[in-house]
Structures are given as structure tokens and as C-alpha cells.
Amino acid sequence: MPIDPEVRERVERLELPWNDFGLDPYGVSKNYLGVYFTALRFFYRTYFSVESYGIDNVPKRGRVMLVGNHSGGFALDGIMVTGSMFFDMEPPRLVHAMAEKFLARLPFASGISSRLGHLTGLPAHAERLLADERMLMVFPEGSRGTAKLFRERYTLVQFGTGFMRLAMKMKTPIVPFAFLGGGEAVPTIANAVTLGKLLGLPYIPVTPWLVAFPLPAKLEVYYSEPMMFEGTGAEEDEVVARHVEAVKDRIARLIDIGRRRRKGEIVPLPTARRSQRSLEPEGRAR
Amino acid sequence: MRILVPGLAGRLGRMLAERLLQKGHDVIGIDRRPFRDAPSGVEMHELDIRKRAAEDVFRRVRPHAVIHMATVTHLLVESEDRYRINLGGTRAVFEHSAAYGVEHVVFVGRHTYYGAAADSPLFHVEDEPPVGISSFPQLADLVAADLYAGSALWRHPNIVTSVLRMVYTLGPTGHGTLAKFLRGARVPTILGYDPLFHFMHEQDFVDALVVAVDARPRGVFNVAGPRPVPLSVIISETGRTNVPLPGPLFSAALGRFGLPRLPRGALDHIRYPVTVDASAFVRATNYTYAFDEKATLRSYREAFPRPIAAA
Numbered sequence: 001m002p003i004d005p006e007v008r009e010r011v012e013r014l015e016l017p018w019n020d021f022g023l024d025p026y027g028v029s030k031n032y033l034g035v036y037f038t039a040l041r042f043f044y045r046t047y048f049s050v051e052s053y054g055i056d057n058v059p060k061r062g063r064v065m066l067v068g069n070h071s072g073g074f075a076l077d078g079i080m081v082t083g084s085m086f087f088d089m090e091p092p093r094l095v096h097a098m099a100e101k102f103l104a105r106l107p108f109a110s111g112i113s114s115r116l117g118h119l120t121g122l123p124a125h126a127e128r129l130l131a132d133e134r135m136l137m138v139f140p141e142g143s144r145g146t147a148k149l150f151r152e153r154y155t156l157v158q159f160g161t162g163f164m165r166l167a168m169k170m171k172t173p174i175v176p177f178a179f180l181g182g183g184e185a186v187p188t189i190a191n192a193v194t195l196g197k198l199l200g201l202p203y204i205p206v207t208p209w210l211v212a213f214p215l216p217a218k219l220e221v222y223y224s225e226p227m228m229f230e231g232t233g234a235e236e237d238e239v240v241a242r243h244v245e246a247v248k249d250r251i252a253r254l255i256d257i258g259r260r261r262r263k264g265e266i267v268p269l270p271t272a273r274r275s276q277r278s279l280e281p282e283g284r285a286r
Numbered sequence: 287m288r289i290l291v292p293g294l295a296g297r298l299g300r301m302l303a304e305r306l307l308q309k310g311h312d313v314i315g316i317d318r319r320p321f322r323d324a325p326s327g328v329e330m331h332e333l334d335i336r337k338r339a340a341e342d343v344f345r346r347v348r349p350h351a352v353i354h355m356a357t358v359t360h361l362l363v364e365s366e367d368r369y370r371i372n373l374g375g376t377r378a379v380f381e382h383s384a385a386y387g388v389e390h391v392v393f394v395g396r397h398t399y400y401g402a403a404a405d406s407p408l409f410h411v412e413d414e415p416p417v418g419i420s421s422f423p424q425l426a427d428l429v430a431a432d433l434y435a436g437s438a439l440w441r442h443p444n445i446v447t448s449v450l451r452m453v454y455t456l457g458p459t460g461h462g463t464l465a466k467f468l469r470g471a472r473v474p475t476i477l478g479y480d481p482l483f484h485f486m487h488e489q490d491f492v493d494a495l496v497v498a499v500d501a502r503p504r505g506v507f508n509v510a511g512p513r514p515v516p517l518s519v520i521i522s523e524t525g526r527t528n529v530p531l532p533g534p535l536f537s538a539a540l541g542r543f544g545l546p547r548l549p550r551g552a553l554d555h556i557r558y559p560v561t562v563d564a565s566a567f568v569r570a571t572n573y574t575y576a577f578d579e580k581a582t583l584r585s586y587r588e589a590f591p592r593p594i595a596a597a
Binding site: 025108120 | 481482514
């Protein structure tokens, strides 16, 4: 597969410690990234024409966690956020997602996902990547979140708290983001749990046309200002849960802004830091 | 210093002997295998470390330091035999060292201690337990020897014990598990899996032992050279052909068609990575490696060019 020249140039500009074989210490491969982003480019730019808002809020360097909502019956949201950081950031950044543990057992999936930077979802991996000043993407809703049905597409389900303990322990800023449009692209009417179990997956989303091939719906990502939470990560559940709620609230508000904009309302964009501040109440973070 | 090395007649042991002599140490070797053409300056005792005569060597020589390399790692050696040699030998080394005033014991262990599994993390740290034994019982003796050596840290507080978990070696002698696995023209892999492999040049391996003797770090340390590399890259950079086989077919094909022979449990080691975080050893000793991943692979390829296809 010929690598797109723009993709090749952006892969070169990723600030990663490549060796002579074009590999970083985790086995992330320039060649694999080239093929992946070349394939993604069409979907990101043309098919879904993904828009990234507030991307200036994302730190250009250093450890950071992108924390967002799930939207769409499978990893469509995560894939497009990797595209957003790669195609719309200057310089581009590589997003490390934490791969589901069942992937590690599957042939091909485990190898390919780790060459693209998505290591198995283990605390040790997350801490090591952050200590290495990398960018981690987390969906605290977990697979409960991707299982959302069409009518639930703008809701948030319960957030796990592991990401917050990780962020506190590793002194890592959290950039909350909202992902919109996944529910329209993959309108899930039901989840086939038994069939999924047979195939070693948590479930399989069922759409009106049965398979989960996404429609060319408009996809949008809204990034908010970074939030920093002091502590060690070993605090009591109540403390951590309060912080988690703060992140969840911010994501919910971003979803709301995006939703009103999709309806045609004129709502200020959370692009520049100044307009962002006017949108957010004070004292929640920092 | 007088340095006693059980296992000196192995290929890495011979390289170590030369480096220690260069540094001006007295080198005393104990090995069941003969050490022909041993360099002058090496005092060689051809005997089993577990035998009474080995204790006499300790008593007479009174070494300052012991580098214990007398562990059998070939997976082809009968498991029970290996168990006795590896555990009995390690026990003898520590008992004699305690009895005859040895100041520092270096146990040369293996990074395969950590085991390979789908859910094990990249870059193991020293305090992790060994999780791979259940799937690969052939490694149990090495794991047990490693843990036994580590227990010397509290059992013999007067001895400085360094337990080193070394990654695979590659280099001109062709010694070691990975080197042997790569020997043929075709190297089998499991379709759909391409794990990272952690390896270091033989010379760097030996240098790490020399550095450990100088710095005397107390504790358990992973030792590695350059960063790990996917198996597919290792195969292509050493001029071999990658033969990916579906899992079940792989087991059936081992030992045939010029493919190496491997125990069943070893399959996990070509499915999943075993990589280590060696930063603690670097902090404790200021160790630096000389051969990066490319140079290491090249030196193996030059010593062992791709074999001409079997007639």
C-alpha cells in the first residue's frame, strides 16, 4: 500500500525516539503508522470529515490523558481521536489507547495494535507511557459506553475511577473531550451479547442494516482545557469520585454545546483558551 | 581480586575469563566440561560444583568474588537433571561462599524468569513475581534457582548478592536460546504474532558481569542492552526467512523441515514478549552497552550467515 506523502511527512514529525529500524522502545512502527494513517486519512478527512474543536487546549508535549465519552458501537471514536491528534495537531502527536485485554489473545490484533502504540490495558503500561511523557487516551465508560443504543447516544454511563487515580499518581493533566456523531454513524438498535461471546468479544452492535458499517455522519471532537488534580491516587473513594464527577460534568457540558451546535444554535466554540474559560465555571479544576 | 567462576568453560564463560584477566584479576574456574586452551592465568578445576572437591577449591582459593554461571539453560537437557544441577549447584555456591568468606556473589540468571503471557506487561520490573511457570514448566528450575539466589540477600547478609536477570545474548559465538533459534535459514514464527525480543551482544553481556563485579550492587537486577526489537525484524536483519505458521501446525512442524526443536511451553515465548526494564542496574553500576540493536544483529549475521539450503 502506497503511503500518502502527507502521512509520511507527519509520521516523521512525531516526536518519538525512533531507532534505525523506525521503531520506538514499545515497538511502535513508522511503517505500521504510515499504512494505518493512510487508510484513516480518507475516512477522517472525506468520509466523516471529522472536525476538531479546541485543539489548542491539548498540550503539545509532555504527559497528558485524553478522557472522553464513547460514541458509536465500536472503537470508531478512539480511531478518530488518533486521527485528530495526528492530522490536526501541530506537531502531530501519537495517541496511545489501552487495548482491551481480549485483543491480546487474538492473533494479528495484538501485534498490529501494539505496533500502532495501543498496548494491552494494564496499569503498568499506562504508568510507563505517562512516565515517558506520552499521550494516553481513556474512555472511562468502558465497554458499557460503546454499548449505548441510538436513543442513548448523547448520554453518559457510569465512569470508572481508575483513570483518575492514575492521573493523580502520575501527576498528569486530563484533557476532557466530547465525541459527537458516533451514534449517528453507527446507530445501534441492539447488542448481540451471545453472538459476541461466541466470537470472544463483549458483544456485537446491531444496526438497522445489521452490520456495524458506519454511515458517513459528521463526526466532531471538542477538547476542553486541561484539568489537574492534586494527590497521590491512593485517596479514599469519595475524594476520587468527586474528581471523576468534575471530569464527567465537563464532558457532559461539552456534549451539550456540541449537540446544540449540531441543531444549528449559535454557541461559542471552546477553541481559544479565553472563550473556554468563559464557558466553564471557576474553581472546579486547577 | 581472586574471582571464582563456576561454569567458566561455557562460551560466555571463556569470554568472561579473558575480560577478567585483562582487568588484572585472578580467575579460577570450576566446570564439569573441559576448558581446552584456557589462557594462562586461568586456574581451571574440571569438576562438578556440587561435589566435595569443589568445596576444597573454595577453601584453598578463598575467592573475593564468585560469578555463578553454572546453570544449564538448554531446554533439551532432561528437566529433572537440570533441576538438580541448577538448584543443587546454586545451593553449593552460596553455602561455600558463606563458609569461606566470599564478599560478593553474582548469580547469572535469565530474563525468561518473568515468563511470556498475553496479559504480562512490557518492561518487567524486578519485584514482579514469575507468572510463566504454569505454561512452561521446563523453566521452573531457573525460576527456583533465581528465587533461591535472591533469598541469600537475607540468609547471608554478610555476602553482597547480585542476582542478574540477563536478556538473550546474540553474537559471534552463537551461544544462547535466541541464537540457536535463529540458526537455520528458515525461522518459524506463529502466524499473527510478532513479539518484541530483548537481546544484547555477548560482549556486552560479559561487560555487564565485569561491571557488576566492580560495583557490587546488592539486590535483584534486570540487565539489558539496547531496546527490544520485533522477532520479524530480528529474522530479516539476520538474513533469515520468516516462516509464519498457524499455531497448531507450528507444533507439528517443529524439529522437521530444518526447523528447530522447541518444547511446547516455549511457544508462548514466540507469541508474547518478555522485555525488561534494566534502569535499576544502570543506576546502580553506570553500565552502558557498546552494541546497539543493529550492530548486534549484524555481528550475529556475519558469524552465522544464512545457511545454504539443505541438499
